[in-house]
Structures are given as structure tokens and as C-alpha cells.
Amino acid sequence: MLKQLSVMAFGVAITFSATAQTTYPYQDTSLTPEQRADDLIGRLTLEEKARLMIDVSGPVERLGIKPFQWWNETLHGVARNGFATVFPITMGMAASWDDALLFRCFDAASDEARIKYRQAVRAGQMNRYQGLSFWTPNINIFRDPRWGRGQETYGEDPYLTTRMGLAVVRGLEGPKDAKYKKLLSCAKHYAVHSGPEWNRHSFNIENLPERDLWETYLPAFKALVQEGDVAEVMCAYQRIDGQPCCGQTRYLQQILRGEWGFKGIVVSDCGAIRDFHTKGHHEYTKTPVESTAKAILAGTDNECGSVYKAIPQAVREGELKESDLDVSLKRLFVGRFRLGEMDPDHLVPWMQIPEERLCSKAHNDLAYKMAQESMVxxxxxxxxxxxxxxxxxxxxxxxxxxxxxxxxxxxxxxxxxxxxxxxxxxxxxxxxxxxxxxxxxxxxxxAVTISHFNELTTRSGVPGVEAFYWNNKEQEGAPAAATVYTNSIHLDNGGNTVFAPGVELEDFSATYTTVFKPQKDCTVTIDLKADDGYRLIINGDTVANRFRSAHGMQTTRRELKAVAGRAYDIQVDYIQVSGMAHFEFDINEKHTVxxxxxxxxxxxxxxxxxxxxxxxxxxxxxxxxxxxxxxxxxxxxxxxxxxxxxxxxxxxxxxxxxxxxxxxxxxxxxxxxxxxxxxxxxxxxxxxxxxxxxxxxxxxxxxxxGKLPITFYKSVNDLPDFLDYTMAGRTYRYFQGTPLWAFGYGMSYTDFVFGKPRYKKGKLSVALENIGSCDGEEVVQVYVKRIADTDGPIKTLKAFRRVNVGAGQKTEVEMELPREAFECWDKESNTMRVIPGKYNVMVGNSSRAEDLQTIVVTVK
Incomplete structure (x- = not known):
């Protein structure tokens, strides 16, 4: 007897047949994921193996392997897949200094992710942003406020980033001892990545001091691998000492796999393998075949892109052996088996999450609570x-x-x-x-800008602009996707973002249609901005045609003297040729003030x-x-x-x-x-x-x-060169000047007073009194500095706790400060270790010297 499973992949309905009885060991749920993976890999052809190592992982129908999307996003709530609870940006959540609340937020987000996955499967779909592999958290150190992606991080401190990152992983993946992972999370971008954005495809970091590497850039990654059991690690775009991160044998093989014992999956950032050989980028290799071999042999298991399509050729030419592929494939399939993605739904508890949790009041309340705690x-x-x-x-x-x-x-x-x-x-x-x-x-x-988007309806009378997308440049065949936009449209594929689920990143086209019916006479501009080409059609007349020069960013502001009550049929045809994709549309009145x-x-x-x-x-x-x-x-x-x-x-x-x-x-x-x-x-x-x-x-x-997770400087003159990755002069740990507001700083409507800290046998205690007239929460912060270390950080965060104290009340706060908290860089042995000696232990409510009580602790 056969059972049927239909799934939409790449816009095509695919039907799998598998026997109702367990036929092969890889289908036996009583075996370990490793045993099942070994059996399944042995049944694959070379071409099938290649297809399974790309982020849009194709199906193998004869074995019942479904399509799998390795790339999904939940930076601060499920992203790019319709309605979802939107929590504050991660930098804001870091300002809460509340990893327990952060865990609850990501536990809620992972509920919504599982619900959306189940909805997609039942609808016969598996497009981008519908899978179970989520590329978050971003645990890079925010070393410089000029970096545009800093909002995605948890700030400038390694310990705070570590605590927050661990909470995200727990919330997304579920309990460590569960048979099935809730989701796969991903620590990114490994390693030593913190901008700039404009040159990341060619940038090379050279001669980084080992101290900065081990004390600043790597601690969060090490903790998420060893304590968090994170499922995935993403390698970054740039080079380090001449080698691209996704081909970095030292970082991927020696450190990640060797010293830290990481057994999970390494995924590439999107397009990072292509950067190996692209002219004007790293130019580290000469061909896609060479890039493929370098990345796989270094340990990059899955490519976000299409260079790994060269895998069969690389094997035939002797650049790779099939056994090299099997190493990566085993890690990929272990990850999929740990999700239960190939098992019946009734065996996977996460597939039973009630649908009413999606955008629920409880999740909205969590977003509210986190927003409150993020305010500084x-x-x-x-x-x-x-x-x-x-x-x-x-x-x-x-x-x-x-x-x-x-x-x-x-x-x-x-x-x-x-x-x-x-x-x-x-x-x-x-x-x-x-x-x-x-x-x-x-x-x-x-300027006063008045959008008339609320006066737009589709041709069928629904509010908004209707869009149809094709995965070709000719707008031919059945659309790959359709949607209606109810707000001004601003789309681009920066960061490898697709315009809509089911639409490719490049080589696609679209048609946007709407009817503008103004409520009063007005002169408006139809504002269009696009990369690549477009044509604007009003009431059947083409009034702007930029298809002929379909390359690069192009802008049109078409004035329209609109008459109240008259209907203006507007159509924009869009074509994306290569590289950057961008499209903006709105109808505005504007005058300067x-x-x-x-x-x-x-x-x-x-x-x-x-x-x-x-x-x-x-x-x-x-x-x-x-x-x-x-x-x-x-x-x-x-x-x-x-x-x-x-x-x-x-x-x-x-x-x-x-x-x-x-x-x-x-x-x-x-x-x-x-x-x-x-x-x-x-x-x-x-x-x-x-x-x-x-x-x-x-x-x-x-x-x-809330407390600042970053330093607020007085001006850009306080900052070293943006391209300099050394930590000298950066962040509260090394900045010698006076900041505008310090790391860890944040005011309250009440006043707190700290007593003298005490330390004994790995425990630190301090009295905390609220001497004000209203209840409040204070974040107790603990910093450590080895007194004899004249080259290292001024101070480094090693513990914190959020404490609620009523007006006029006093409480005793106890915190763990184990021997490991005194670990630092030892230049004599070139290792991180606990060096015996005297340490300043500083306790207070910010990193400012005047906000800290200091005691000396001797570590033997």
C-alpha cells in the first residue's frame, strides 16, 4: 500500500511515493540521526548529493526526500513570511539586559515559525522563508557605531552578547534533551565580522592581534557551540589573513571543529562562495569548481547560492572525492533528522503547536514587555x-x-x-x-509629504496595489507569486532578500496594477525608483519607459494633475536583469516647510x-x-x-x-x-x-x-579608522576618552544605592537599596580587571542581574562569579586562562567609574 505526499517546489507540484512500512534504515525513527544519515547518504547519486548541499535543497523523489529550505529568518520575530509578531530590534532587546525575557520572546517566535511551516506543508508549499532552519542570532561584536548592521547584534560586549545569544538558541531550538529540535538556529557571522558593508565582498582583515581575537571576537561563538549546542554556524563574507571565511582552514577546521568540537552544520553567507572567484571581489580562486572544492574541504557544508552546482564537475576533475561530500551531507541530514522533518507529524510534538498562538495576544504582550524593558x-x-x-x-x-x-x-x-x-x-x-x-x-x-496610497484600490476593488511575479524576464507563463501591498512599496534584494516568497533573487519580472481615485483635486507625483528597468502606464498610455536602459538605479517622478472622483488606472511593469533588485512606488503630494x-x-x-x-x-x-x-x-x-x-x-x-x-x-x-x-x-x-x-x-x-549595550560617543572624532579591526580605542573596554553616555548606563525615576560588594568562594553579594519614592528595576553589573595587566581592557563585564526593588526597600543580591569569570588572555602562553593574582571586581549600575564599587579579589 502506498501513501502520497504532494509538495510545491520551485513552483512545480511534486508527488512522492513511499511505502507505508519502514523499508530502509533511514526511515526507522528508532535509530539515531547519525545512523539514519549514514544509511541515506549511501543511497544517493553524485548529482543528488550536489543538489542537497545548496540552500534551496532539491527533492529526491525516489527516496521520499522533500524539498528543504535552509534559509529562513527570525532576527526579532519570524521575518519575510507574512504576519508575525514583531519584537524590538535585537539591539533594543539587548538594552533590556534580560536574557530570561529574551528566551520567552524567541520561544514565542519559534512557536510561530513552526506554525507557519506546518501551514506551508499543508498548503503544498516549501518556498524560501518557509523552512525550519533560521539564520539567527547575529553574535558579532558591534565594535563601531558606523556599521549599518549593528542593529542586528546584541551590542559591543562579549559577555552580554554571549548571554543573549544563548537565550536565543534555547528559545529557537527547544530543550537540549528533547528528541526533536524545535528549529535549527545559526550563530553568525563567523568570524571577526563587524562591517563595513560597502566592501565586505573584497575586505581582508590582516594581522589581528590574537588577544583581540580570543577575548573579543570569539567568546560568544565558543559559548554557543559548547554551551548552547547551536545547530549551525554561518561563515562570513570577508577574508582573514588572505583566506575567505568560508574557506578558512584555521577558523573552520582547527578552531571550530577541532578545539571547540563543533559537530553541527556550517552554512555560507549568501553569495560568499561566489566571492571567492568573482572579479573585483576576493579573487582567491579562478573558477567555480576551484571555489567549490576550497569551501567544502574547509568545512562549509551548505552554500547559499549556486556555485555548488559545480560539485559533480569538481569530483570528475579530481578536486573533490565523493567521500568529502559525505562528511558534509552527514551533518546536513543529522540536522534534518533532528528536526523530525522526515518523520510523521504525530511523532513530532512541535507540529502540534496550536495555530491560535500565531500573532496571539500573549505574544503581543511579550513584544510590549520587551519594548518597555528596552527603553533607556x-x-x-x-x-x-x-x-x-x-x-x-x-x-x-x-x-x-x-x-x-x-x-x-x-x-x-x-x-x-x-x-x-x-x-x-x-x-x-x-x-x-x-x-x-x-x-x-x-x-x-x-517637507510635508502626503501619501495618497490610501486612495488606491486594485482593479477588483480591494485596497492597495496588486502585484504578480514571474521567475523569468518576459512575464511569461503562470505567475510564481501574487500579493497585494497596502502600504507604500519599498522592496530590494539587499542581503539576498526576495521580493516575495516563491520569487527568485535575480532574473525575474513583475507587474504592479492599481486604480487611483482622488477624493479632491490635487497635483501629485507618481514616485518610482527601480533597479533595473520599468515602464509606467497610466490609463493605457506608456508615460515612462526605462526598459531600454534596464541597468542600474533609475528614478521617475511623474506629475499628475488629478481630478476628484476620476479614476486613473496605473500599471508598472518591472524587469530585473542582474545583481541588485530594487523597487519603490508611492503617490505623493509634497511641499517643503x-x-x-x-x-x-x-x-x-x-x-x-x-x-x-x-x-x-x-x-x-x-x-x-x-x-x-x-x-x-x-x-x-x-x-x-x-x-x-x-x-x-x-x-x-x-x-x-x-x-x-x-x-x-x-x-x-x-x-x-x-x-x-x-x-x-x-x-x-x-x-x-x-x-x-x-x-x-x-x-x-x-x-x-533599560541599559545601553553600546557606548554613545560624542562624535566620529572619538573613533579609530572604520577599517581597523583592532580593539584599541573601541568600546567601553578600550576607549580612553569620556563618552557621552557609557556602556551599561540608563536612568530610572527612582534612586538606587549599592553597598560594598563581598566575594567568597565563587559568589558575589551586594546590598541594593531603593531610596526613591517609586518601585523600580535595577541591573546589577559586575566588571573584572586583572590589576597587573597593563595592556588589556580597562574592565570587562562578567556578570549581571536585573533586580526589582520596591520604593524604600533594600535587598541582598547574590550572583555567581566562578573562577572561569577571571579568565583572560595570557600573553606568555598565547592562550586564554585564569592567571593567579589580584583582580579588581567592580559592581554597580553602569560601566562608569563613578557608578562602581570596587573590591580586590585574589585568585590563586
Whole structure:
């Protein structure tokens, strides 16, 4: 008797047949994953093996092997696969210093991931972003605030990053002793990666001091491998000492596999193997065959890309042996068997997660709680905060005040609803209080932009723009995907992001159609920006045709004098030729406004809440932004953009009290703002409930307790060269200057006092008293410094704990500080070890010297 299983792969329905009885050992669920993998590998042909070592892993129908997608994303909630709970960006979650809460967030995210996987399988699909292998956490050290991807990390400290990374792995993979893993998680990007974005495909890190390597760049990876049993490690784009990371024998073979004993899967970053031989990139090899052999022999098991299609040729030419492939394939299949992906659903508990958990109230509440804990109060002159809820006129201004998409950060899903910061403030005020929103302040220039996207409907009358995609450049055949966009469209394949599930990264085309019916007479611009080609068709007439020069970024702003009630049928045909894919579309009214006009609108305000900063549209992964101090997703300057600085200064000059909310994924130099604003709150990109969390802090419904996971410098002049990977002068551990706000810093509405720490037999204890008038949480931080070490860090975080203390209450805090916490670099032996001697142990609520109590501990 046969049972049938149908799955959609690459847009084609595939039906597998497998016997109802167990025929082969690899189908026997009582065997170990290793035994099952050994049996299955022996049944594969060379061509089948090659297909299984690429991230879009093809099926082997004769053996019942289903398609498998190795690349999925859940940086801060399930990403790029429809509706999902969107938590604050990871840098914001790091500011919570709450790894227990972080675990709960990723446990919730993994619930949603399993639900979405089950939905896809039952729908006969298995497209990108629908699989069970998730490429997170990003545990790179955020060494420089100019790095555009810093928002994806957990900050600048190895220990904080380690604690947070372990929590993510536990939340995604489930209990270590479970038969089946919930998901596969991935520690990335290994190793020594921290920007820049613009040259990552050719960059070479040379002569990195061994101390920096072992004390700063590697500890989190080692911990996730040895303590976390992380399933996957992703090798990075750049070279180290001339070898690309995905072909690095020292890092992959000697350290990862040898010293640390990693038995899991190594995946490449997307396109990283292609960088080996591409002209203008690493040029480490000459051909795809040579690149394939180098990467596989170094230990890269799975390629995100298509270079591994050369595997059969590499074997035939003697560059590889089939037995070399079997080593990688065993690791890949062990991972798949540990997921239960090849076993009946009823045997895998994770396949029984109730569907109602997807975007549930419980998960929304977790996003809310994490957003609250991520808020860092940096300044509060004259105790202007918390604000009164009544009898107060508030003006809300700034580019991030009413921007829901900003709050999602990068690599995000789509929340069912987002509470903007403006929404949160409006919901809080009470009797005789007003909230006035002043539109027009932009990130880099002031202009009132009114989108008419809400006046667009599909040709069938559904709100939005309808899109059809084809995996060819001719728009031929059945569409590979279709969707409707209800917000202004901003798509690109930066970071190897597809436009929609089922659409390839390159060589695709699309048609976008909508009907614009304005409610009043207006002059609008149809704003189009695309790489590669497009044509714009209005009411059947082609008014812009850029197909003929379909290469590179192209922009069209087509003015339309629209008449109220008249219908304008709009169609945009898009073609992607090669490389970069980018498409933006909106219909806007726009006019510039002066600072005087904006300040005048705030004339009656008792307080101005300015919600500024930057945006994921300006900082991120390998972006094509070149103006206003941004390059490739990185920043060339760390100051707040000039337009915002000048407007805040004008508000101050007009006598306004300004409360500044900074939204960013990284550190902003806010020296001017610290002078011109009464209060400053760092809100990051705070997720779907960010507006509620900000408002809670502003009005005193939540006592802020977040702490900075990074240093806020005064200017870019405080920073070494961006391309210099040595740690000298970087982060709180090596920076000799005075920061604007220090790592670990964050204010509260109450005051805490620390007693003298005590240390005995691996335990540290300290008295903590809340001498203020309201309850609060404090993060107790423990730093260590070997006194005789004159070359090493100024101090290094070794323990922390979040503690709740009631008003007027006192508590005794006990923390583990084992012998291993004193491990550091020994230049005599060139190893990490505990060196006997005297150590300063510093305890307090930030890394600032004035916030720490110090005792001397002798380690024997």
C-alpha cells in the first residue's frame, strides 16, 4: 500500500511515493540521526548529493526526500513570511539586559515559525522563508557605531552578547534533551565580522592581534557551540589573513571543529562562495569548481547560492572525492533528522503547536514587555519626566513620530497592528490635555509629504496595489507569486532578500496594477525608483519607459494633475536583469516647510516631544544609500542629521521644552541634543508595541530600566579608522576618552544605592537599596580587571542581574562569579586562562567609574 505526499517546489507540484512500512534504515525513527544519515547518504547519486548541499535543497523523489529550505529568518520575530509578531530590534532587546525575557520572546517566535511551516506543508508549499532552519542570532561584536548592521547584534560586549545569544538558541531550538529540535538556529557571522558593508565582498582583515581575537571576537561563538549546542554556524563574507571565511582552514577546521568540537552544520553567507572567484571581489580562486572544492574541504557544508552546482564537475576533475561530500551531507541530514522533518507529524510534538498562538495576544504582550524593558532614559533635566497626563498641551513632531515601518527594524515580519509613538502618546493623555501632531520634519530635510496610497484600490476593488511575479524576464507563463501591498512599496534584494516568497533573487519580472481615485483635486507625483528597468502606464498610455536602459538605479517622478472622483488606472511593469533588485512606488503630494513654520505650529505647546533619529531605510545591510552621510548602509558620520539638529535648536531658541525620543539601531552622537533638550529617551526600533512602551515611560506608567549595550560617543572624532579591526580605542573596554553616555548606563525615576560588594568562594553579594519614592528595576553589573595587566581592557563585564526593588526597600543580591569569570588572555602562553593574582571586581549600575564599587579579589 502506498501513501502520497504532494509538495510545491520551485513552483512545480511534486508527488512522492513511499511505502507505508519502514523499508530502509533511514526511515526507522528508532535509530539515531547519525545512523539514519549514514544509511541515506549511501543511497544517493553524485548529482543528488550536489543538489542537497545548496540552500534551496532539491527533492529526491525516489527516496521520499522533500524539498528543504535552509534559509529562513527570525532576527526579532519570524521575518519575510507574512504576519508575525514583531519584537524590538535585537539591539533594543539587548538594552533590556534580560536574557530570561529574551528566551520567552524567541520561544514565542519559534512557536510561530513552526506554525507557519506546518501551514506551508499543508498548503503544498516549501518556498524560501518557509523552512525550519533560521539564520539567527547575529553574535558579532558591534565594535563601531558606523556599521549599518549593528542593529542586528546584541551590542559591543562579549559577555552580554554571549548571554543573549544563548537565550536565543534555547528559545529557537527547544530543550537540549528533547528528541526533536524545535528549529535549527545559526550563530553568525563567523568570524571577526563587524562591517563595513560597502566592501565586505573584497575586505581582508590582516594581522589581528590574537588577544583581540580570543577575548573579543570569539567568546560568544565558543559559548554557543559548547554551551548552547547551536545547530549551525554561518561563515562570513570577508577574508582573514588572505583566506575567505568560508574557506578558512584555521577558523573552520582547527578552531571550530577541532578545539571547540563543533559537530553541527556550517552554512555560507549568501553569495560568499561566489566571492571567492568573482572579479573585483576576493579573487582567491579562478573558477567555480576551484571555489567549490576550497569551501567544502574547509568545512562549509551548505552554500547559499549556486556555485555548488559545480560539485559533480569538481569530483570528475579530481578536486573533490565523493567521500568529502559525505562528511558534509552527514551533518546536513543529522540536522534534518533532528528536526523530525522526515518523520510523521504525530511523532513530532512541535507540529502540534496550536495555530491560535500565531500573532496571539500573549505574544503581543511579550513584544510590549520587551519594548518597555528596552527603553533607556539617557537624560532627565529638572525631572521633566514623567509628564503629566492632564492639563498639558503637547506638540509631537519628528520623522519617526508616526512611522510604523521604522519601528519594525530590518529583517522583520509584518505585525497585524503597530502602535506608533504618536498613537501611544494620544492614548495616554487625559482631561484638559491636547496632543497636536506637526507634520513636515524629515530625517534629512523638512517637507510635508502626503501619501495618497490610501486612495488606491486594485482593479477588483480591494485596497492597495496588486502585484504578480514571474521567475523569468518576459512575464511569461503562470505567475510564481501574487500579493497585494497596502502600504507604500519599498522592496530590494539587499542581503539576498526576495521580493516575495516563491520569487527568485535575480532574473525575474513583475507587474504592479492599481486604480487611483482622488477624493479632491490635487497635483501629485507618481514616485518610482527601480533597479533595473520599468515602464509606467497610466490609463493605457506608456508615460515612462526605462526598459531600454534596464541597468542600474533609475528614478521617475511623474506629475499628475488629478481630478476628484476620476479614476486613473496605473500599471508598472518591472524587469530585473542582474545583481541588485530594487523597487519603490508611492503617490505623493509634497511641499517643503521651514523651521520657522514648524516652530510656529508649536507656539501653544507646553512641551514638545520630538521623535527623531534615523531609520532602517538609512542604516542596514549593503544598502545603496550614498547621500547625507550614509554609505552602503553604513554611516560616515554619527551625528543626528543636520535638518533635525537645526529644528531642535530652533525649538529651544523659541523657549520650548523639548523631550527628545531617539529611534535608531545604533549609537547617535547627541551632544547638541543633550544641550538643547530637557530629556532624552533611547527607543531603538521598538517593534509593534513600541508606541505604547514609549508613552508608558513618558507619562510614568513604566519606570525605565533599560541599559545601553553600546557606548554613545560624542562624535566620529572619538573613533579609530572604520577599517581597523583592532580593539584599541573601541568600546567601553578600550576607549580612553569620556563618552557621552557609557556602556551599561540608563536612568530610572527612582534612586538606587549599592553597598560594598563581598566575594567568597565563587559568589558575589551586594546590598541594593531603593531610596526613591517609586518601585523600580535595577541591573546589577559586575566588571573584572586583572590589576597587573597593563595592556588589556580597562574592565570587562562578567556578570549581571536585573533586580526589582520596591520604593524604600533594600535587598541582598547574590550572583555567581566562578573562577572561569577571571579568565583572560595570557600573553606568555598565547592562550586564554585564569592567571593567579589580584583582580579588581567592580559592581554597580553602569560601566562608569563613578557608578562602581570596587573590591580586590585574589585568585590563586
Amino acid at each position: 532614559l539617557l537624560q532627565n533635566k529638572n525631572n521633566i519626566l514623567p509628564l503629566a497626563k492632564e492639563n498639558l498641551n503637547i506638540a509631537v513632531i519628528g520623522p519617526n513620530a508616526n512611522d510604523s515601518v521604522m519601528q519594525w527594524g530590518n529583517y522583520s515580519g509584518y505585525p497585524t497592528h503597530t502602535v506608533t509613538i504618536l498613537d501611544g502618546i494620544k492614548a495616554k493623555v487625559g482631561k484638559n490635555a491636547t496632543v497636536k501632531y506637526i507634520n513636515g520634519a524629515g530625517h534629512v530635510a523638512n 521651514s523651521n520657522n513654520e514648524l516652530v510656529a505650529q508649536a507656539a501653544d505647546a507646553d512641551v514638545v516631544v520630538f521623535v527623531g533619529g534615523i531609520s532602517p531605510r538609512l542604516e542596514g545591510e549593503e544598502m545603496k544609500v550614498d547621500a547625507y552621510g550614509f554609505k552602503g548602509g553604513d554611516r560616515t558620520d554619527i551625528q543626528l542629521p543636520q535638518a533635525q539638529r537645526e529644528l531642535i535648536k530652533a525649538l529651544k531658541a523659541a523657549g520650548k521644552r523639548v523631550v527628545y525620543i531617539n529611534c535608531s539601531g545604533s549609537a547617535i552622537a547627541l551632544a547638541d541634543e543633550s544641550e538643547n533638550c530637557e530629556a532624552i529617551l533611547q527607543a531603538w526600533y521598538p517593534g509593534e508595541r513600541g508606541g505604547d512602551a514609549v508613552a508608558d515611560v513618558l507619562f510614568g506608567d513604566y519606570n525605565p530600566s
